[in-house]
Amino acid sequence: MAQNVLKLENITMQFGGVVAVKSLSLEVNKGEIVSLIGPNGAGKTTAxxxxxxxxxxxNGAVYFNGKKIVENHPRGKMKKLYAGSEKGQYHGHLEPTPDKITKLGIARTFQNIRLWKSQSVFNNVLIAMHLRRTSNIFTATFRLxxxxxxxxxxxxxxxxxxxxxxxxKDEMCTSLPYGLQRRLEIARALATKPQLLLLDEPAAGMNPQETAELTEFIRRIRDEFNLTVFMIEHHMDLVMDISDRIYVLNFGALIASGIPEEIQNNPEVISAYLGESEDSNA
Known part of the structure:
Protein backbone atom coordinates (compact mmCIF):
# COMPACT_ATOMS: atom_id res chain seq x y z
CA MET A 1 0.00 0.00 0.00
CA ALA A 2 1.31 3.44 -0.94
CA GLN A 3 2.58 5.59 1.91
CA ASN A 4 0.72 8.89 2.19
CA VAL A 5 3.10 11.88 2.47
CA LEU A 6 0.58 14.70 1.96
CA LYS A 7 -3.17 14.65 2.40
CA LEU A 8 -5.59 17.54 2.02
CA GLU A 9 -8.98 16.93 3.58
CA ASN A 10 -11.94 19.15 2.60
CA ILE A 11 -9.79 22.29 2.36
CA THR A 12 -11.78 25.46 1.77
CA MET A 13 -10.09 28.86 1.55
CA GLN A 14 -12.64 31.64 1.53
CA PHE A 15 -11.95 35.40 1.53
CA GLY A 16 -15.22 37.02 2.60
CA GLY A 17 -17.71 35.86 -0.02
CA VAL A 18 -15.01 34.78 -2.49
CA VAL A 19 -14.21 31.05 -2.45
CA ALA A 20 -10.67 30.53 -3.78
CA VAL A 21 -10.54 26.80 -2.95
CA LYS A 22 -13.67 24.76 -2.22
CA SER A 23 -13.70 21.47 -0.29
CA LEU A 24 -10.47 20.21 -1.86
CA SER A 25 -9.32 16.71 -0.96
CA LEU A 26 -6.25 15.06 -2.50
CA GLU A 27 -3.32 12.80 -1.66
CA VAL A 28 0.34 12.66 -2.66
CA ASN A 29 2.19 9.39 -2.02
CA LYS A 30 5.84 8.85 -1.19
CA GLY A 31 8.17 9.09 -4.19
CA GLU A 32 5.52 10.40 -6.58
CA ILE A 33 5.63 13.43 -8.83
CA VAL A 34 2.08 14.78 -8.72
CA SER A 35 0.87 17.84 -10.61
CA LEU A 36 -1.90 20.29 -9.76
CA ILE A 37 -3.16 22.01 -12.90
CA GLY A 38 -5.97 24.32 -13.92
CA PRO A 39 -6.67 27.65 -15.63
CA ASN A 40 -5.35 30.91 -14.18
CA GLY A 41 -7.23 31.79 -11.02
CA ALA A 42 -8.27 28.19 -10.36
CA GLY A 43 -6.91 28.27 -6.80
CA LYS A 44 -3.68 26.29 -7.26
CA THR A 45 -1.26 28.67 -5.52
CA THR A 46 -3.84 29.28 -2.81
CA ALA A 47 -3.79 25.55 -2.09
CA ASN A 59 -12.12 24.88 6.91
CA GLY A 60 -10.44 21.50 6.63
CA ALA A 61 -7.17 19.80 7.55
CA VAL A 62 -3.73 19.04 6.11
CA TYR A 63 -1.80 15.89 7.03
CA PHE A 64 1.94 15.31 6.56
CA ASN A 65 3.24 11.76 6.96
CA GLY A 66 -0.03 10.83 8.63
CA LYS A 67 0.10 13.62 11.22
CA LYS A 68 -2.36 16.49 11.19
CA ILE A 69 -0.35 19.72 10.81
CA VAL A 70 -3.07 22.22 9.80
CA GLU A 71 -6.70 22.41 10.89
CA ASN A 72 -9.39 25.08 11.05
CA HIS A 73 -13.15 25.57 10.93
CA PRO A 74 -15.46 28.50 10.10
CA ARG A 75 -15.49 31.06 12.90
CA GLY A 76 -16.98 34.48 13.55
CA LYS A 77 -18.73 36.02 10.53
CA MET A 78 -17.54 33.15 8.37
CA LYS A 79 -20.02 30.83 10.09
CA LYS A 80 -22.76 32.53 8.05
CA LEU A 81 -20.73 33.22 4.90
CA TYR A 82 -19.14 29.77 4.61
CA ALA A 83 -19.80 28.15 1.21
CA GLY A 84 -17.84 24.89 1.49
CA SER A 85 -18.91 21.48 2.76
CA GLU A 86 -18.16 19.53 5.96
CA LYS A 87 -18.73 22.63 8.07
CA GLY A 88 -19.10 20.78 11.37
CA GLN A 89 -16.39 18.16 10.90
CA TYR A 90 -13.44 20.16 12.22
CA HIS A 91 -13.16 21.63 15.71
CA GLY A 92 -9.43 22.14 16.29
CA HIS A 93 -7.20 25.05 15.34
CA LEU A 94 -3.68 24.31 14.07
CA GLU A 95 -2.04 27.28 12.36
CA PRO A 96 1.73 26.72 11.98
CA THR A 97 3.84 29.46 10.43
CA PRO A 98 5.80 28.83 7.19
CA ASP A 99 9.10 28.36 9.04
CA LYS A 100 7.58 25.63 11.20
CA ILE A 101 6.14 23.91 8.14
CA THR A 102 9.59 24.00 6.53
CA LYS A 103 11.20 22.48 9.63
CA LEU A 104 8.70 19.62 9.41
CA GLY A 105 10.14 18.75 6.00
CA ILE A 106 8.08 20.65 3.41
CA ALA A 107 9.91 23.12 1.13
CA ARG A 108 8.63 25.16 -1.78
CA THR A 109 9.60 27.40 -4.65
CA PHE A 110 7.53 30.30 -5.95
CA GLN A 111 5.93 31.30 -9.23
CA ASN A 112 7.99 34.50 -9.17
CA ILE A 113 11.61 33.72 -8.30
CA ARG A 114 12.41 34.85 -4.75
CA LEU A 115 16.17 34.73 -4.34
CA TRP A 116 18.17 36.92 -1.97
CA LYS A 117 19.26 39.36 -4.66
CA SER A 118 22.14 40.91 -2.70
CA GLN A 119 23.75 37.52 -2.04
CA SER A 120 25.93 35.14 -4.02
CA VAL A 121 24.79 31.75 -5.25
CA PHE A 122 26.69 30.10 -2.40
CA ASN A 123 25.20 32.35 0.29
CA ASN A 124 21.65 31.89 -1.02
CA VAL A 125 21.94 28.18 -0.33
CA LEU A 126 23.91 28.56 2.93
CA ILE A 127 21.34 30.95 4.43
CA ALA A 128 18.56 28.45 3.66
CA MET A 129 20.59 25.72 5.35
CA HIS A 130 20.72 27.80 8.55
CA LEU A 131 17.18 26.59 9.22
CA ARG A 132 18.74 23.33 10.46
CA ARG A 133 21.39 24.97 12.63
CA THR A 134 21.59 24.00 16.30
CA SER A 135 23.61 27.07 17.33
CA ASN A 136 22.15 29.99 19.29
CA ILE A 137 23.11 33.60 20.01
CA PHE A 138 25.59 32.57 22.71
CA THR A 139 27.45 29.98 20.62
CA ALA A 140 27.46 32.26 17.57
CA THR A 141 28.76 35.26 19.53
CA PHE A 142 31.69 33.33 21.01
CA ARG A 143 32.33 31.40 17.78
CA LEU A 144 31.54 28.06 19.41
CA LYS A 169 28.92 29.65 -6.70
CA ASP A 170 30.64 33.04 -6.18
CA GLU A 171 28.52 34.95 -8.68
CA MET A 172 25.66 37.20 -7.62
CA CYS A 173 22.45 35.27 -8.08
CA THR A 174 20.90 38.02 -10.22
CA SER A 175 23.69 37.65 -12.80
CA LEU A 176 22.66 34.07 -13.60
CA PRO A 177 20.63 33.15 -16.70
CA TYR A 178 16.95 32.66 -15.95
CA GLY A 179 17.10 28.86 -16.10
CA LEU A 180 19.96 28.74 -13.56
CA GLN A 181 18.08 31.11 -11.25
CA ARG A 182 15.21 28.61 -11.26
CA ARG A 183 17.67 25.82 -10.50
CA LEU A 184 19.20 27.89 -7.68
CA GLU A 185 15.78 28.42 -6.13
CA ILE A 186 15.26 24.66 -6.12
CA ALA A 187 18.76 24.21 -4.63
CA ARG A 188 17.85 26.61 -1.86
CA ALA A 189 14.71 24.61 -1.11
CA LEU A 190 16.74 21.37 -1.06
CA ALA A 191 19.13 22.94 1.46
CA THR A 192 16.37 22.73 4.08
CA LYS A 193 16.43 18.92 3.65
CA PRO A 194 12.78 18.41 2.73
CA GLN A 195 10.85 15.19 2.28
CA LEU A 196 8.20 16.96 0.21
CA LEU A 197 9.11 19.57 -2.42
CA LEU A 198 6.42 21.93 -3.73
CA LEU A 199 7.22 23.56 -7.06
CA ASP A 200 5.04 26.49 -8.16
CA GLU A 201 5.31 26.82 -11.96
CA PRO A 202 9.00 25.89 -12.20
CA ALA A 203 8.97 26.15 -16.03
CA ALA A 204 7.44 29.64 -16.12
CA GLY A 205 9.35 31.84 -18.57
CA MET A 206 11.51 29.01 -19.90
CA ASN A 207 12.15 28.19 -23.53
CA PRO A 208 11.59 24.63 -24.86
CA GLN A 209 15.24 23.61 -24.34
CA GLU A 210 15.26 24.90 -20.74
CA THR A 211 11.94 23.16 -20.09
CA ALA A 212 13.29 19.83 -21.37
CA GLU A 213 16.35 20.20 -19.13
CA LEU A 214 14.13 21.08 -16.17
CA THR A 215 12.03 17.95 -16.72
CA GLU A 216 15.08 15.71 -16.40
CA PHE A 217 16.38 17.82 -13.52
CA ILE A 218 13.19 17.30 -11.48
CA ARG A 219 13.30 13.56 -12.10
CA ARG A 220 16.94 13.42 -11.06
CA ILE A 221 16.55 15.32 -7.79
CA ARG A 222 13.46 13.24 -6.94
CA ASP A 223 15.61 10.12 -7.20
CA GLU A 224 18.89 11.44 -5.76
CA PHE A 225 17.32 13.18 -2.76
CA ASN A 226 14.56 10.61 -2.15
CA LEU A 227 11.90 13.29 -2.59
CA THR A 228 8.19 13.45 -3.15
CA VAL A 229 7.27 16.29 -5.54
CA PHE A 230 3.97 18.20 -5.75
CA MET A 231 3.97 20.66 -8.63
CA ILE A 232 1.85 23.45 -10.12
CA GLU A 233 2.54 23.87 -13.81
CA HIS A 234 0.92 25.29 -16.96
CA HIS A 235 3.40 23.72 -19.37
CA MET A 236 1.38 20.67 -20.42
CA ASP A 237 4.23 18.87 -22.18
CA LEU A 238 6.19 18.88 -18.93
CA VAL A 239 3.15 17.87 -16.86
CA MET A 240 2.20 14.95 -19.09
CA ASP A 241 5.79 13.77 -19.39
CA ILE A 242 6.76 13.83 -15.73
CA SER A 243 3.62 13.29 -13.64
CA ASP A 244 2.63 10.02 -11.99
CA ARG A 245 -0.80 11.50 -11.29
CA ILE A 246 -2.58 14.80 -11.94
CA TYR A 247 -5.27 16.78 -10.11
CA VAL A 248 -7.26 19.44 -11.96
CA LEU A 249 -8.82 22.51 -10.34
CA ASN A 250 -11.34 24.88 -11.90
CA PHE A 251 -12.87 27.82 -10.01
CA GLY A 252 -11.42 26.39 -6.78
CA ALA A 253 -13.04 22.96 -7.10
CA LEU A 254 -11.52 19.63 -8.07
CA ILE A 255 -12.96 18.53 -11.42
CA ALA A 256 -10.71 15.57 -12.27
CA SER A 257 -7.86 13.38 -11.08
CA GLY A 258 -5.95 10.49 -12.60
CA ILE A 259 -2.94 9.45 -14.63
CA PRO A 260 -1.83 11.71 -17.52
CA GLU A 261 -3.66 9.70 -20.21
CA GLU A 262 -6.94 9.98 -18.32
CA ILE A 263 -6.56 13.72 -17.79
CA GLN A 264 -5.58 14.34 -21.42
CA ASN A 265 -8.80 12.80 -22.64
CA ASN A 266 -11.16 14.10 -19.97
CA PRO A 267 -13.92 16.26 -21.60
CA GLU A 268 -14.38 18.40 -18.48
CA VAL A 269 -10.66 19.18 -18.36
CA ILE A 270 -10.60 20.03 -22.07
CA SER A 271 -13.60 22.32 -21.58
CA ALA A 272 -12.00 24.07 -18.59
CA TYR A 273 -8.85 24.83 -20.57
CA LEU A 274 -10.28 25.48 -24.02
CA GLY A 275 -13.87 26.56 -23.33
CA GLU A 276 -17.00 25.23 -24.92
CA SER A 277 -16.98 25.01 -28.71
CA GLU A 278 -19.38 27.25 -30.63
CA ASP A 279 -21.49 24.31 -31.77
CA SER A 280 -21.47 22.47 -28.42
CA ASN A 281 -25.14 23.27 -27.89
CA ALA A 282 -26.20 22.56 -31.42
Missing part, protein backbone atom coordinates in the same frame (compact mmCIF):
# COMPACT_ATOMS: atom_id res chain seq x y z
CA UNK A 48 0.01 25.67 -1.85
CA UNK A 49 -0.24 28.65 0.51
CA UNK A 50 -2.51 26.64 2.81
CA UNK A 51 -0.13 23.67 2.81
CA UNK A 52 2.88 25.87 3.64
CA UNK A 53 1.26 27.97 6.37
CA UNK A 54 0.94 31.23 4.43
CA UNK A 55 -2.85 31.01 4.83
CA UNK A 56 -4.89 29.33 7.53
CA UNK A 57 -7.75 27.55 5.73
CA UNK A 58 -11.31 28.55 6.43
CA UNK A 145 29.67 26.91 16.32
CA UNK A 146 32.66 26.74 13.97
CA UNK A 147 32.43 22.98 13.53
CA UNK A 148 28.77 23.14 12.50
CA UNK A 149 29.40 26.13 10.22
CA UNK A 150 32.27 24.32 8.48
CA UNK A 151 30.09 21.25 7.99
CA UNK A 152 27.25 23.29 6.49
CA UNK A 153 29.59 25.09 4.10
CA UNK A 154 30.88 21.72 2.91
CA UNK A 155 27.27 20.53 2.44
CA UNK A 156 26.49 23.62 0.36
CA UNK A 157 29.46 22.92 -1.90
CA UNK A 158 28.37 19.30 -2.32
CA UNK A 159 24.81 20.37 -3.16
CA UNK A 160 25.96 22.93 -5.71
CA UNK A 161 28.17 20.32 -7.41
CA UNK A 162 25.28 17.85 -7.64
CA UNK A 163 22.97 20.49 -9.12
CA UNK A 164 25.50 21.90 -11.60
CA UNK A 165 25.88 25.27 -9.89
CA UNK A 166 29.34 24.95 -8.38
CA UNK A 167 31.11 26.82 -11.18
CA UNK A 168 28.95 29.91 -10.51
Missing amino acids: FNVITGVYSPT NLKEEKKQRAEVERLLKILGLYEV
Whole structure:
Protein backbone atom coordinates (compact mmCIF):
# COMPACT_ATOMS: atom_id res chain seq x y z
CA MET A 1 0.00 0.00 0.00
CA ALA A 2 1.31 3.44 -0.94
CA GLN A 3 2.58 5.59 1.91
CA ASN A 4 0.72 8.89 2.19
CA VAL A 5 3.10 11.88 2.47
CA LEU A 6 0.58 14.70 1.96
CA LYS A 7 -3.17 14.65 2.40
CA LEU A 8 -5.59 17.54 2.02
CA GLU A 9 -8.98 16.93 3.58
CA ASN A 10 -11.94 19.15 2.60
CA ILE A 11 -9.79 22.29 2.36
CA THR A 12 -11.78 25.46 1.77
CA MET A 13 -10.09 28.86 1.55
CA GLN A 14 -12.64 31.64 1.53
CA PHE A 15 -11.95 35.40 1.53
CA GLY A 16 -15.22 37.02 2.60
CA GLY A 17 -17.71 35.86 -0.02
CA VAL A 18 -15.01 34.78 -2.49
CA VAL A 19 -14.21 31.05 -2.45
CA ALA A 20 -10.67 30.53 -3.78
CA VAL A 21 -10.54 26.80 -2.95
CA LYS A 22 -13.67 24.76 -2.22
CA SER A 23 -13.70 21.47 -0.29
CA LEU A 24 -10.47 20.21 -1.86
CA SER A 25 -9.32 16.71 -0.96
CA LEU A 26 -6.25 15.06 -2.50
CA GLU A 27 -3.32 12.80 -1.66
CA VAL A 28 0.34 12.66 -2.66
CA ASN A 29 2.19 9.39 -2.02
CA LYS A 30 5.84 8.85 -1.19
CA GLY A 31 8.17 9.09 -4.19
CA GLU A 32 5.52 10.40 -6.58
CA ILE A 33 5.63 13.43 -8.83
CA VAL A 34 2.08 14.78 -8.72
CA SER A 35 0.87 17.84 -10.61
CA LEU A 36 -1.90 20.29 -9.76
CA ILE A 37 -3.16 22.01 -12.90
CA GLY A 38 -5.97 24.32 -13.92
CA PRO A 39 -6.67 27.65 -15.63
CA ASN A 40 -5.35 30.91 -14.18
CA GLY A 41 -7.23 31.79 -11.02
CA ALA A 42 -8.27 28.19 -10.36
CA GLY A 43 -6.91 28.27 -6.80
CA LYS A 44 -3.68 26.29 -7.26
CA THR A 45 -1.26 28.67 -5.52
CA THR A 46 -3.84 29.28 -2.81
CA ALA A 47 -3.79 25.55 -2.09
CA PHE A 48 0.01 25.67 -1.85
CA ASN A 49 -0.24 28.65 0.51
CA VAL A 50 -2.51 26.64 2.81
CA ILE A 51 -0.13 23.67 2.81
CA THR A 52 2.88 25.87 3.64
CA GLY A 53 1.26 27.97 6.37
CA VAL A 54 0.94 31.23 4.43
CA TYR A 55 -2.85 31.01 4.83
CA SER A 56 -4.89 29.33 7.53
CA PRO A 57 -7.75 27.55 5.73
CA THR A 58 -11.31 28.55 6.43
CA ASN A 59 -12.12 24.88 6.91
CA GLY A 60 -10.44 21.50 6.63
CA ALA A 61 -7.17 19.80 7.55
CA VAL A 62 -3.73 19.04 6.11
CA TYR A 63 -1.80 15.89 7.03
CA PHE A 64 1.94 15.31 6.56
CA ASN A 65 3.24 11.76 6.96
CA GLY A 66 -0.03 10.83 8.63
CA LYS A 67 0.10 13.62 11.22
CA LYS A 68 -2.36 16.49 11.19
CA ILE A 69 -0.35 19.72 10.81
CA VAL A 70 -3.07 22.22 9.80
CA GLU A 71 -6.70 22.41 10.89
CA ASN A 72 -9.39 25.08 11.05
CA HIS A 73 -13.15 25.57 10.93
CA PRO A 74 -15.46 28.50 10.10
CA ARG A 75 -15.49 31.06 12.90
CA GLY A 76 -16.98 34.48 13.55
CA LYS A 77 -18.73 36.02 10.53
CA MET A 78 -17.54 33.15 8.37
CA LYS A 79 -20.02 30.83 10.09
CA LYS A 80 -22.76 32.53 8.05
CA LEU A 81 -20.73 33.22 4.90
CA TYR A 82 -19.14 29.77 4.61
CA ALA A 83 -19.80 28.15 1.21
CA GLY A 84 -17.84 24.89 1.49
CA SER A 85 -18.91 21.48 2.76
CA GLU A 86 -18.16 19.53 5.96
CA LYS A 87 -18.73 22.63 8.07
CA GLY A 88 -19.10 20.78 11.37
CA GLN A 89 -16.39 18.16 10.90
CA TYR A 90 -13.44 20.16 12.22
CA HIS A 91 -13.16 21.63 15.71
CA GLY A 92 -9.43 22.14 16.29
CA HIS A 93 -7.20 25.05 15.34
CA LEU A 94 -3.68 24.31 14.07
CA GLU A 95 -2.04 27.28 12.36
CA PRO A 96 1.73 26.72 11.98
CA THR A 97 3.84 29.46 10.43
CA PRO A 98 5.80 28.83 7.19
CA ASP A 99 9.10 28.36 9.04
CA LYS A 100 7.58 25.63 11.20
CA ILE A 101 6.14 23.91 8.14
CA THR A 102 9.59 24.00 6.53
CA LYS A 103 11.20 22.48 9.63
CA LEU A 104 8.70 19.62 9.41
CA GLY A 105 10.14 18.75 6.00
CA ILE A 106 8.08 20.65 3.41
CA ALA A 107 9.91 23.12 1.13
CA ARG A 108 8.63 25.16 -1.78
CA THR A 109 9.60 27.40 -4.65
CA PHE A 110 7.53 30.30 -5.95
CA GLN A 111 5.93 31.30 -9.23
CA ASN A 112 7.99 34.50 -9.17
CA ILE A 113 11.61 33.72 -8.30
CA ARG A 114 12.41 34.85 -4.75
CA LEU A 115 16.17 34.73 -4.34
CA TRP A 116 18.17 36.92 -1.97
CA LYS A 117 19.26 39.36 -4.66
CA SER A 118 22.14 40.91 -2.70
CA GLN A 119 23.75 37.52 -2.04
CA SER A 120 25.93 35.14 -4.02
CA VAL A 121 24.79 31.75 -5.25
CA PHE A 122 26.69 30.10 -2.40
CA ASN A 123 25.20 32.35 0.29
CA ASN A 124 21.65 31.89 -1.02
CA VAL A 125 21.94 28.18 -0.33
CA LEU A 126 23.91 28.56 2.93
CA ILE A 127 21.34 30.95 4.43
CA ALA A 128 18.56 28.45 3.66
CA MET A 129 20.59 25.72 5.35
CA HIS A 130 20.72 27.80 8.55
CA LEU A 131 17.18 26.59 9.22
CA ARG A 132 18.74 23.33 10.46
CA ARG A 133 21.39 24.97 12.63
CA THR A 134 21.59 24.00 16.30
CA SER A 135 23.61 27.07 17.33
CA ASN A 136 22.15 29.99 19.29
CA ILE A 137 23.11 33.60 20.01
CA PHE A 138 25.59 32.57 22.71
CA THR A 139 27.45 29.98 20.62
CA ALA A 140 27.46 32.26 17.57
CA THR A 141 28.76 35.26 19.53
CA PHE A 142 31.69 33.33 21.01
CA ARG A 143 32.33 31.40 17.78
CA LEU A 144 31.54 28.06 19.41
CA ASN A 145 29.67 26.91 16.32
CA LEU A 146 32.66 26.74 13.97
CA LYS A 147 32.43 22.98 13.53
CA GLU A 148 28.77 23.14 12.50
CA GLU A 149 29.40 26.13 10.22
CA LYS A 150 32.27 24.32 8.48
CA LYS A 151 30.09 21.25 7.99
CA GLN A 152 27.25 23.29 6.49
CA ARG A 153 29.59 25.09 4.10
CA ALA A 154 30.88 21.72 2.91
CA GLU A 155 27.27 20.53 2.44
CA VAL A 156 26.49 23.62 0.36
CA GLU A 157 29.46 22.92 -1.90
CA ARG A 158 28.37 19.30 -2.32
CA LEU A 159 24.81 20.37 -3.16
CA LEU A 160 25.96 22.93 -5.71
CA LYS A 161 28.17 20.32 -7.41
CA ILE A 162 25.28 17.85 -7.64
CA LEU A 163 22.97 20.49 -9.12
CA GLY A 164 25.50 21.90 -11.60
CA LEU A 165 25.88 25.27 -9.89
CA TYR A 166 29.34 24.95 -8.38
CA GLU A 167 31.11 26.82 -11.18
CA VAL A 168 28.95 29.91 -10.51
CA LYS A 169 28.92 29.65 -6.70
CA ASP A 170 30.64 33.04 -6.18
CA GLU A 171 28.52 34.95 -8.68
CA MET A 172 25.66 37.20 -7.62
CA CYS A 173 22.45 35.27 -8.08
CA THR A 174 20.90 38.02 -10.22
CA SER A 175 23.69 37.65 -12.80
CA LEU A 176 22.66 34.07 -13.60
CA PRO A 177 20.63 33.15 -16.70
CA TYR A 178 16.95 32.66 -15.95
CA GLY A 179 17.10 28.86 -16.10
CA LEU A 180 19.96 28.74 -13.56
CA GLN A 181 18.08 31.11 -11.25
CA ARG A 182 15.21 28.61 -11.26
CA ARG A 183 17.67 25.82 -10.50
CA LEU A 184 19.20 27.89 -7.68
CA GLU A 185 15.78 28.42 -6.13
CA ILE A 186 15.26 24.66 -6.12
CA ALA A 187 18.76 24.21 -4.63
CA ARG A 188 17.85 26.61 -1.86
CA ALA A 189 14.71 24.61 -1.11
CA LEU A 190 16.74 21.37 -1.06
CA ALA A 191 19.13 22.94 1.46
CA THR A 192 16.37 22.73 4.08
CA LYS A 193 16.43 18.92 3.65
CA PRO A 194 12.78 18.41 2.73
CA GLN A 195 10.85 15.19 2.28
CA LEU A 196 8.20 16.96 0.21
CA LEU A 197 9.11 19.57 -2.42
CA LEU A 198 6.42 21.93 -3.73
CA LEU A 199 7.22 23.56 -7.06
CA ASP A 200 5.04 26.49 -8.16
CA GLU A 201 5.31 26.82 -11.96
CA PRO A 202 9.00 25.89 -12.20
CA ALA A 203 8.97 26.15 -16.03
CA ALA A 204 7.44 29.64 -16.12
CA GLY A 205 9.35 31.84 -18.57
CA MET A 206 11.51 29.01 -19.90
CA ASN A 207 12.15 28.19 -23.53
CA PRO A 208 11.59 24.63 -24.86
CA GLN A 209 15.24 23.61 -24.34
CA GLU A 210 15.26 24.90 -20.74
CA THR A 211 11.94 23.16 -20.09
CA ALA A 212 13.29 19.83 -21.37
CA GLU A 213 16.35 20.20 -19.13
CA LEU A 214 14.13 21.08 -16.17
CA THR A 215 12.03 17.95 -16.72
CA GLU A 216 15.08 15.71 -16.40
CA PHE A 217 16.38 17.82 -13.52
CA ILE A 218 13.19 17.30 -11.48
CA ARG A 219 13.30 13.56 -12.10
CA ARG A 220 16.94 13.42 -11.06
CA ILE A 221 16.55 15.32 -7.79
CA ARG A 222 13.46 13.24 -6.94
CA ASP A 223 15.61 10.12 -7.20
CA GLU A 224 18.89 11.44 -5.76
CA PHE A 225 17.32 13.18 -2.76
CA ASN A 226 14.56 10.61 -2.15
CA LEU A 227 11.90 13.29 -2.59
CA THR A 228 8.19 13.45 -3.15
CA VAL A 229 7.27 16.29 -5.54
CA PHE A 230 3.97 18.20 -5.75
CA MET A 231 3.97 20.66 -8.63
CA ILE A 232 1.85 23.45 -10.12
CA GLU A 233 2.54 23.87 -13.81
CA HIS A 234 0.92 25.29 -16.96
CA HIS A 235 3.40 23.72 -19.37
CA MET A 236 1.38 20.67 -20.42
CA ASP A 237 4.23 18.87 -22.18
CA LEU A 238 6.19 18.88 -18.93
CA VAL A 239 3.15 17.87 -16.86
CA MET A 240 2.20 14.95 -19.09
CA ASP A 241 5.79 13.77 -19.39
CA ILE A 242 6.76 13.83 -15.73
CA SER A 243 3.62 13.29 -13.64
CA ASP A 244 2.63 10.02 -11.99
CA ARG A 245 -0.80 11.50 -11.29
CA ILE A 246 -2.58 14.80 -11.94
CA TYR A 247 -5.27 16.78 -10.11
CA VAL A 248 -7.26 19.44 -11.96
CA LEU A 249 -8.82 22.51 -10.34
CA ASN A 250 -11.34 24.88 -11.90
CA PHE A 251 -12.87 27.82 -10.01
CA GLY A 252 -11.42 26.39 -6.78
CA ALA A 253 -13.04 22.96 -7.10
CA LEU A 254 -11.52 19.63 -8.07
CA ILE A 255 -12.96 18.53 -11.42
CA ALA A 256 -10.71 15.57 -12.27
CA SER A 257 -7.86 13.38 -11.08
CA GLY A 258 -5.95 10.49 -12.60
CA ILE A 259 -2.94 9.45 -14.63
CA PRO A 260 -1.83 11.71 -17.52
CA GLU A 261 -3.66 9.70 -20.21
CA GLU A 262 -6.94 9.98 -18.32
CA ILE A 263 -6.56 13.72 -17.79
CA GLN A 264 -5.58 14.34 -21.42
CA ASN A 265 -8.80 12.80 -22.64
CA ASN A 266 -11.16 14.10 -19.97
CA PRO A 267 -13.92 16.26 -21.60
CA GLU A 268 -14.38 18.40 -18.48
CA VAL A 269 -10.66 19.18 -18.36
CA ILE A 270 -10.60 20.03 -22.07
CA SER A 271 -13.60 22.32 -21.58
CA ALA A 272 -12.00 24.07 -18.59
CA TYR A 273 -8.85 24.83 -20.57
CA LEU A 274 -10.28 25.48 -24.02
CA GLY A 275 -13.87 26.56 -23.33
CA GLU A 276 -17.00 25.23 -24.92
CA SER A 277 -16.98 25.01 -28.71
CA GLU A 278 -19.38 27.25 -30.63
CA ASP A 279 -21.49 24.31 -31.77
CA SER A 280 -21.47 22.47 -28.42
CA ASN A 281 -25.14 23.27 -27.89
CA ALA A 282 -26.20 22.56 -31.42
